[in-house]
Amino acid sequence: MTAAETGTSYVPGPAEPLPHQLLSALAQHRMATTSQLHALLRPGAARQTVSAPLNKLRRTGLVDYTVLPQSNRTRAWYLTGEGARLTRDLPALRGRPPYPISSATAASLKTPHTLTAVRTHLAFAADARRLGHEHGPWDWTPEVAHPIGEGERLVADAVMHYTAVDGEHRRKLRAFVEVDRTTMSSERLAVKLIDYARLFHYEAQPVGRRKPPPTGPAWLRWYPVFPRVIFVLTGASRTRLNHRMNDLQAMVTHHPLVAALAHEVPLGAAILEDLEHHTPSGSVWTPLTGGQPHPWTAL
Template identity: 45%
Template sequence: MIGVDAGSGDRMAVAVLTQYRMATTEQMHRVIAPSVRIEQTRRRLARLRAEGLVDRITLPQAGRMRVWFPTAYGVQLVSEWPEMRGHRPSRTVSDPTAVRLKAGHTLTVAETTLAFLEDARRHGDVFRPLDWIPEVHHPIGSGEAVIPDALLYYRRGPVDGDNGAMLRAFVEVDRATMGPERLAAKLPAYERLHRYVPAVPGRRPTVQETAVEEWRRRYPLFPRVLFVLDGTGSVGVENRISALRAGAGQLAPSRFLHDVPILAASLAGLLHHSPSAPVWRPVHDPDRRVHWTGPAYR
């Protein structure tokens, strides 16, 4: 077991790898210790590997890039930490072959995390590494579920004397590994989640105890939905945004599109400008450019 306090870099490193499932050396450095030399992060990871908590593979097709991931022992240890309750993803990866096969998508999700994390640090907003929770399971009935790539908790810095707004978002990272229509098919699932009321066997709603949507048990407001698009050039991004617009237009009339901001942006745009820049496009009106932290976009 790590003989260090809760705020140590070692503890954070193992927690981040368990929550994110994997990350490159550079990504880990940017997450846990950007103010020191990267050699210190390399030594930290090597020490954790020697203790059996993390391991690594090398991706030859990516310039022999090292990718770190938690061992089964590391995952077991982290699951016992109070700060990780409810944070650990349902599907961790502790096998080198699985890491290699999942690296493309998972490392892109980690890069998206870093775009938000580094932007928050620049602006004094509150978004810590463990405020990005991958693959949170949300049932929508009939054995189906919505599982976004990540759930983001983000608090904007104080403005005009207030304490800052708490924002939540479902993040979907698309690397163009599926067709535009399959990407757009995620919208009906989120609309179902927005209206899904779980049935309680043997009970019916009453005036005193009305039916409540499942998401309200977790969130005071339904999280906004952010699509981050990668893996294609500008034409491919436009095709995907057009598909999302068409998908939104085919949804049955409901409060979903009215109440929930659904935005899309390219990962290249986030990295070049920053997530807080007006690079986001409402899927129902993609000619506009907006801030993701703003109000609903109707």
């Protein structure tokens, strides 16, 4: 099998009806534009292939849209309450709670961050198709929460599953993805590294005297290896984004818990526009432990 054939196999095919795939994709990603759904589900097909079933789903009350400001009437689609109910038991979404959006106003509040996260996913998905790697629409799970102790939770913007294929060799990779639009202070962004360090070391305490003691960190319940942590930055000048990367590196240097995490887990940051222009597999990722840029798989 060639790389092109392997990549093509991870574009959803006609076995599952496209309307079902559209509903699943909106349930998975919360919201996406017509162009994003087209790139995710039917790259290379005519745009009408996706827009026509979307409009039909809207007429049946399963999806709706909000119009993005200053965008030439670009539509951002989302599930209605009925659409969310219908997708609750889809195999691709098993265990994922539905998040219906109640109105176009509510949708508009979620739009900027959600669509930026979808942009990030699309960069990885397009790169995987080009390289013949395995990473499809359902290999990106937004808003994944994990306990970190003291009743607190870490909510990752996304967890990514990705299999790099090199002939017969398959390398399974996972990443926690943080998407930063420069809407919070640089210090608050860097503090997220402390939360990931807490997750890395956190061991759930048994409840009751007869419960067995913990057998290791709580994250082993979900991952065989702790996922790498990658930050994708956008929404400001390159100078300002580079300063934010420097602050992330400073947190690794100066915080002992984060330094311990960095000793065991790859940590990196990149600018979203670089991922889109040079691909995520390019040497565009700055290691948070210092050094020259690398591909994300080589951090």
